[in-house]
Amino acid sequence: MSAPEHLPEIDNGLLRFLTCGSVDDGKSTLIGRLLFDTKTILADTLSAIEKTSARRGTSAVDLSLLTDGLQAEREQGITIDVAYRYFSTGTRKYIIADAPGHEQYTRNMVTAASTANLAIILVDARKGVLTQTRRHSYLASLVGIPHLLVAVNKMDLVDYDQAVFERIKADYLAFAAKLGIGDVRFIPISALNGDMIVDRGERLAWYDGPTLLEILEAAPAAHTERAEDFRFPVQYVCRPQDSANPELHDYRGFMGRVESGEVGVGDAVTVLPSGAASRVKAIEIGGVRRERAIHEQSVTLLLEDEIDISRGDLIVKSAEAPAPVKEIDATLCWLSETPLSPARTYLVRHTTREVKAKVARIAHRVDVNTLAHEEASQLAMNDIARITLKLAQPIVADDYAANRATGAFIVIDESTNNTVGAGMIG
Amino acid sequence: MSTLTKQTLSHLDWLEAEAIHILREVAGQCANPVLLFSGGKDSICLLRLAEKAFRPGRFPFPLMHIDTGHNYPEVTEFRDRRAAELGERLIVRSVEDSMARGTVVLKHPGESRNKHQSVTLLEAIEEFSFDACIGGARRDEEKARAKERIMSFRDEFGQWDPKNQRPELWNLYNARSHKGENIRAFPISNWTELDVWQYIQREQLELPSIYFAHVRPVVRKNGLLQPVTPLTPAKAEDKVEDVLVRFRTVGDITCTAPVESDADTVDKILLETATTTITERGATRMDDQTSEASMEQRKKEGYF
Numbered sequence: 001m002s003a004p005e006h007l008p009e010i011d012n013g014l015l016r017f018l019t020c021g022s023v024d025d026g027k028s029t030l031i032g033r034l035l036f037d038t039k040t041i042l043a044d045t046l047s048a049i050e051k052t053s054a055r056r057g058t059s060a061v062d063l064s065l066l067t068d069g070l071q072a073e074r075e076q077g078i079t080i081d082v083a084y085r086y087f088s089t090g091t092r093k094y095i096i097a098d099a100p101g102h103e104q105y106t107r108n109m110v111t112a113a114s115t116a117n118l119a120i121i122l123v124d125a126r127k128g129v130l131t132q133t134r135r136h137s138y139l140a141s142l143v144g145i146p147h148l149l150v151a152v153n154k155m156d157l158v159d160y161d162q163a164v165f166e167r168i169k170a171d172y173l174a175f176a177a178k179l180g181i182g183d184v185r186f187i188p189i190s191a192l193n194g195d196m197i198v199d200r201g202e203r204l205a206w207y208d209g210p211t212l213l214e215i216l217e218a219a220p221a222a223h224t225e226r227a228e229d230f231r232f233p234v235q236y237v238c239r240p241q242d243s244a245n246p247e248l249h250d251y252r253g254f255m256g257r258v259e260s261g262e263v264g265v266g267d268a269v270t271v272l273p274s275g276a277a278s279r280v281k282a283i284e285i286g287g288v289r290r291e292r293a294i295h296e297q298s299v300t301l302l303l304e305d306e307i308d309i310s311r312g313d314l315i316v317k318s319a320e321a322p323a324p325v326k327e328i329d330a331t332l333c334w335l336s337e338t339p340l341s342p343a344r345t346y347l348v349r350h351t352t353r354e355v356k357a358k359v360a361r362i363a364h365r366v367d368v369n370t371l372a373h374e375e376a377s378q379l380a381m382n383d384i385a386r387i388t389l390k391l392a393q394p395i396v397a398d399d400y401a402a403n404r405a406t407g408a409f410i411v412i413d414e415s416t417n418n419t420v421g422a423g424m425i426g
Numbered sequence: 427m428s429t430l431t432k433q434t435l436s437h438l439d440w441l442e443a444e445a446i447h448i449l450r451e452v453a454g455q456c457a458n459p460v461l462l463f464s465g466g467k468d469s470i471c472l473l474r475l476a477e478k479a480f481r482p483g484r485f486p487f488p489l490m491h492i493d494t495g496h497n498y499p500e501v502t503e504f505r506d507r508r509a510a511e512l513g514e515r516l517i518v519r520s521v522e523d524s525m526a527r528g529t530v531v532l533k534h535p536g537e538s539r540n541k542h543q544s545v546t547l548l549e550a551i552e553e554f555s556f557d558a559c560i561g562g563a564r565r566d567e568e569k570a571r572a573k574e575r576i577m578s579f580r581d582e583f584g585q586w587d588p589k590n591q592r593p594e595l596w597n598l599y600n601a602r603s604h605k606g607e608n609i610r611a612f613p614i615s616n617w618t619e620l621d622v623w624q625y626i627q628r629e630q631l632e633l634p635s636i637y638f639a640h641v642r643p644v645v646r647k648n649g650l651l652q653p654v655t656p657l658t659p660a661k662a663e664d665k666v667e668d669v670l671v672r673f674r675t676v677g678d679i680t681c682t683a684p685v686e687s688d689a690d691t692v693d694k695i696l697l698e699t700a701t702t703t704i705t706e707r708g709a710t711r712m713d714d715q716t717s718e719a720s721m722e723q724r725k726k727e728g729y730f
Contacts (some may be wrong), residue, residue, distance in 0.1 A: 014437040081591065083572045084565050086618050093437040095616055114595040221434045235450040238483040248482055255479070257447045257597075286452060286478030294433055298446035298479070311454045335593045349598050352454060410598045417579075417602040419592045 012092040013221040018112045018145070019098055020123030020136035026153045030191040031085060031098060034213070037198035038087050082112045092217055105132075106139065106368060106382035107335045110422055113143035114408070117358040118219050120212075125158045125188075129171040135368045137172075141181050142331065142384070142424070144404055148176075148184040149218055151212060156190040160203045187212055223404055227321065228295065229320040230261030230269075231398070231406050233351035234313045238300065253284065253300040254309055256352070259274045259405035263301070263317070264292040271307055272314045272396040273324040278305040312353035314396045314406070322406075324394035327360065328425050331400075332379070332387045336413065338421035340379040346420070348391065356392035357411070363387065389423075399426030427521040438624055442475065445613035447597060448576055449479040452558050452611045455601040459558035459611070463489040463516070465497075465505035465634055466676045468562030468614060473512065474629050475613060487560065488515040492547050494539040496657055503570055504634040513704045519550040538681040548584045551608055558601060558609040566618045576615050577601045579617040580608040619674075623699050625690045639672045639690040650683040 021027040080351055085096040097112035099105075111120065111417055119140040140148055150172055156163045165188045176184055187196060195201030198213045210218070238253035263269070267280045282302040283290045284313050293299045301315065309315075318323070334340050340359065348357040363386040365376035400407030411421030435443060444718070452459050463469045476485050489509055493502075509516035521539045524530040529549065530542045551559065556698060565571045575591050577599045592600055601609045614622070626633065643654040645664040651671060652658060657679050660666045671684035689695040 011436060013434045062641075081573060084616070085572065086616070088618070093618075093621070111593045111595050115597075136606075169592075174585065235454045236480075236486075238429050238480065240483045249483060255450055257443060287481050294435070296435055296440060296443055298443040298450070349600065352451075370501045399516070402594070408596045408598065410593075410595055410600065412600060412602065417604065417607075418601070419600045421595070422593070422595045 012217070014093045014095065015216060015219055015221050016095045016097065016116050016119060017118040017243075018109075018116035018140070018217065019096060019120045019122065020109060020140065021132075021153075025122040025124050026191045027098070027122050030120070030151070030153065030189070030197070031096060033191045033194055033197050034096075035085065035087050035424065037194060037329055038089055038213070063094045067123040082108050089213070089217065092221075093407065101310075105135070106333060106384065109136065109139045109337075110143055113140055114422070115222050116145055117221065118147040118149060118216070120151050123150060123152050123168055123172070125152050125154045125164050125168065128168050129175070131369050133172070134175060134371075137176065137181060138179060138368055138371060141179050144400060144424075146183060146224060148181055149212070149215060150184060150186045152186065152188045153191050155188045155195065155204065156193055160188070160190075160195075162188075162206045165207075181347055185209075185215060187215065211380040222295070225271045228260035228403060229398075230263050230267075230315075230317045231259045231351075231403060232256050232263065232301065233259060233353070233406075234309055234311055234315065235352050237245055237310060251302075252306070252309075253302055254315065255298075255300045256315075257298045258293050258295050259351070260295050260403055261317070261320075262292055262294045265411050267301070268318040269315050270318040270321045271309055272316060272321060273394050274308070274313070275321075276305075276307045276309075277318055278303040281306075312351075314351060314353075316396075322398055324396050326391050326394045327389065328389050328395070328397060330387055330389060330409070330423040330425045332385050332411070332421050332423045334379040334381055334383045335383070336418060337381050338413070338420070339381075340383075340421065345414075347414050348389065348395075348409050349412060350395045351406060352395060353395055353397060354412075357389045359387055360390045361388040387423075397425050400424035400426055407416065438621065441614070441617055441621055442478065442625070444597075444616065445472075445475045446479040446517055446691070448599065448611060448613040449476055449560065449656065449720055451577075451599045452560055452601060452609075453480070455556040455599070456609065458554070458556050459487040459560060460490045460517070460554065460556045461487050461560040462491070462562070463505065463509070463589070464491055464562075464676070465501040466562070467622055467626060467633055467637060468564065470508070470631055471614060471625055471629075472560065472562050472631060473508065474625075474631055477512070484533065485512075485514050488517055490517040490519065490550060490559075492543045493518050493520045493522075494543060494678045495520055496637055498634070498673075498676060498679060500636050501634045501676050504632075508606075508632075517550070517554070519546050519553075521546045524549060536680065538678055540678045540681050544584065548616055556608065558611055560611045560613065562594075562614055563612050563714070564617050564619075564622075565615050571615075574612065574615070576612055578593070578610045578612065579603065580610060582606045584608060586610075620696070622698050623696045627696055633692075634676060636673045636676060636684075639670050639688050639694075641668050642671050643667070644669050644671065644684065644685060651681055651686065653679065711713060 019027050083098045085098055086093050086404055093320045097116055099108045099112035121136050152165050152168050169186045188204055189196045189212060196204050196211050196241040234254050234256050236255040240248045240251055263280060265280050265283060269280055270277050280301055282303045283293050284300040290332055342359040346357050348355050362376050364373040365383055365385040368384060376385055407425045409423045410419050413420045491505060519529055521542050524546045530545050557630045563571055575594045579592055580586055603609050643665055643666050644651040645660055654660045654666055669686055670688050672689060673684045675682060689698045
């Protein structure tokens with residue numbers, strides 16, 4: 001490889017995506033192919049997998065070994081949980097959340113999906129749309145991934161037959177309509193041979209759409225294209241009270257991340273749940289003043305008035321203030337081996353606030369394979385249910401469908417401090 | 427997919443914003459955190475991120491270095507100077523003190539002290555009752571790190587249990603721990619080596635001089651360049667050469683190897699990093715080559 005004259009500018013941001021499928025679908029091979037063809041795999045890694053391929057008796061280099069995991073996993077022949085992989089094309093940086101298909105699939109997929117803006121759903125061309133395809137699609141839509149890409153893999157094993165691809169596409173669209181999945185695209189690929197991943201190859205000439213990488217390059221990096229309300233959970237309050245610097249004597253900076261929307265100096269804001277109103281006096285990033293801050297930026301806000309604000313409060317624009325609530329309806333995914341007990345009190349972490357909570361009602365459990373509703377009095381690991389929670393103190397929330405950041409919460413078991421549940425309000 | 431796009435952050439701005447958010451979550455959730463600062467490039471980035479997260483206030487945590495006593499003097503000098511410039515408190519705890527206490531026992535005098543840092547780290551955590559340690563580890567460094575949480579729970583023995591990690595969803599981090607337990611927080615988990623160098627370039631961060639090309643006596647062994655130093659003298663049969671090298675990581679002298687390079691500026695290092703063909707740890711860490719799973723093993727024993 002020869003050195004470039006200068007580095008290409010990465011100016012197309014960062015895209016987080018999720019790959020769903022089992023080992024049999026060629027998921028590891030697909031990820032290996034993306035890393036390999038974008039030249040992200042380095043010489044010593046390649047030589048290590050060549051050695052392992054030889055030791056395991058495979059002649060060609062097995063790209064799936066690139067995603068081979070921990071010693072603990074190899075010993076048991078299982079994949080424990082979500083792994084994160086990185087590659088860059090020179091114009092965009094990618095974070096892949098690689099969720100294993102079989103073990104603890106719901107827990108892992110929901111975890112991986114929670115930070116992704118696009119999901120690649122792998123379908124084996126020989127097998128077509130399976131129960132697990134429907135399950136993966138349901139979970140992706142449940143967690144609100146805005147863009148789905150159905151990759152029909154192993155086209156090499158069906159002679160690159162367009163009719164096979166078209167039939168799978170029609171099958172998928174029939175059930176996607178029922179799920180209300182909006183943006184879904186289809187692509188025929190062979191991860192093994194590299195067709196239509198980074199390079200087009202020569203065997204899928206009938207397909208005139210973009211390659212898989214071209215689709216990733218063009219996908220919007222923002223979670224939503226809609227204009228969202230400004231939401232700023234306060235993480236930390238900065239009061240330097242530096243006696244040597246009188247300018248800092250009255251400094252009160254409210255530190256946090258703009259979870260959605262944007263804010264400018266002079267905007268009228270309200271602090272929730274207290275309801276106190278003020279205006280934005282200044283916006284700083286690392287001591288540098290800015291006129292405005294956009295979603296995902298970590299900034300410090302200074303307000304015109306002296307208001308008592310602490311971690312856990314939410315700053316919003318006064319015209320867009322949601323009402324505090326003490327009871328929430330939510331879809332809950334249970335993540336713990338210890339079942340959810342309606343008799344117990346849990347801790348709910350929502351934005352930067354923690355409140356005690358109890359289950360008021362389990363409306364029903366959802367069978368992730370058939371989507372049928374079932375009665376339930378408790379929840380086991382990987383269960384998904386519609387529930388109502390009673391809260392000890394109010395939280396200021398939005399529906400998850402309207403706002404991912406203020407609509408999501410996790411459930412913590414105080415006895416172990418484990419994260420035992422993931423919830424979506426609405 | 428729609429062609430209309432909302433204004434989004436550049437990848438470096440996004441990574442920076444995420445790291446600042448994580449640092450503030452540690453400060454907001456933990457009573458007594460500490461930031462591990464070695465003078466290496468990753469922890470140098472952490473210090474800049476902490477400035478962006480907390481200035482004009484003081485850092486809500488001290489800095490700490492677990493010193494093997496086998497560091498390059500350029501790095502130790504840099505470490506002390508940088509902490510003083512920032513006006514932040516630096517704690518240094520030494521593997522040699524653990525050896526004197528008898529809690530670290532080397533197999534032989536020349537054994538690398540790198541993995542023994544775990545013992546000294548756990549002793550320091552106990553001494554100061556730290557409930558969280560902020561570190562500069564990245565998921566792209568090594569496969570045992572690819573599955574590590576951003577807020578990674580360690581039990582009373584400092585152990586990491588890969589099969590029993592807390593699920594980590596959205597950006598709702600759970601840094602809770604009971605007394606005696608510990609959280610390791612990794613704000614630059616999602617950064618690659620290239621991201622780190624791009625950030626160093628953009629922020630014009632100063633680095634210890636050994637990161638840049640310099641002439642150094644080395645011996646070629648097992649595909650690595652072993653520096654010849656008073657701690658690692660050449661053997662009679664070794665062929666010592668003066669080679670133009672730079673370090674890609676700075677750790678214990680006995681286990682950190684430089685690579686051949688004429689890159690004497692950050693810009694040149696960036697070009698080299700973008701086109702490099704050897705992963706960072708593979709090229710430079712003798713301890714990670716020992717076995718396929720050696721990082722995983724060390725982390726289970728309480729390593730960073």
